[in-house]
Amino acid sequence: MARDVQITFDCADPAALSAFWAEVLGYRLAAPPPGFDTWDAALDALGVPPERRNDASAIVDPDGAGPRVFFQRVPEGKSAKNRVHLDVRAAPGLEGDERMAAFEAECERLVALGATRLERHEPAPPLSGGFIVMADPEGNEFCLD
Numbered sequence: 001m002a003r004d005v006q007i008t009f010d011c012a013d014p015a016a017l018s019a020f021w022a023e024v025l026g027y028r029l030a031a032p033p034p035g036f037d038t039w040d041a042a043l044d045a046l047g048v049p050p051e052r053r054n055d056a057s058a059i060v061d062p063d064g065a066g067p068r069v070f071f072q073r074v075p076e077g078k079s080a081k082n083r084v085h086l087d088v089r090a091a092p093g094l095e096g097d098e099r100m101a102a103f104e105a106e107c108e109r110l111v112a113l114g115a116t117r118l119e120r121h122e123p124a125p126p127l128s129g130g131f132i133v134m135a136d137p138e139g140n141e142f143c144l145d
Contacts, residue, residue, distance in 0.1 A: 006068045007086070011138050014071035018057035020137055021069055023113050024088060030058040030068070078139045087131075087145040095129060103132045103144045110134060110144075 011017045022028060036042035043053055057071045091102035100123070107117055114137040123130035131145040 004067070006070050008070045008072060009138075009140065010074040011071050011140075012073065012077065013054065013138070014057040014073050015054045017136065017138055018059050018069070018071045020113055020115070021071075022059045024110060024115075024136075024142075025059070025066070025069070026062075027059040027066070027069065028062050030060050082141045085140070086142045088142060090144040096123060099123070100130050103130070106144055107132050107134065 009017060009021075018029060032039045032042045036045065040053075055073045059069045059071075061067075088106075090106040091099045094102055100120075103120075107115075111117055116135040116139075118133040118135055118141065120132050121128065121130055129145075131143045133141060133143050135141050
């Protein structure tokens with residue numbers, strides 16, 4: 001039996017990082033619980049104090065196909081390379097110069113949102129079509145692949 005998965009990021013600013021990844025993935029912020037029009041109304045009803053309202057955030061695929069992505073505040077910062085990272089498929093079906101040009105355009109868009117470009121790997125057929133390594137605003141590595 002296949003299982004649903006959730007991808008979880010430990011981070012310093014869940015609201016900001018979830019907004020960034022929503023833009024990267026074409027996701028949206030998760031809706032508040034049933035019966036509430038806003039997260040503030042839900043958190044008020046649950047008695048969550050203002051200083052704890054950025055402890056967590058989640059984004060979801062608007063089509064319901066992709067996994068939920070959850071962001072939770074942790075006290076420590078990132079200290080080493082990710083052991084797991086996301087590959088963002090930014091050029092499906094493209095090859096060669098056209099593929100790399102699509103990556104460059106997406107890289108520029110994401111840098112404007114707060115990402116950092118780390119390195120570009122040129123195509124090396126037959127095993128690699130090329131990719132760009134980036135980091136999100138909190139330093140988590142990901143690839144445009």
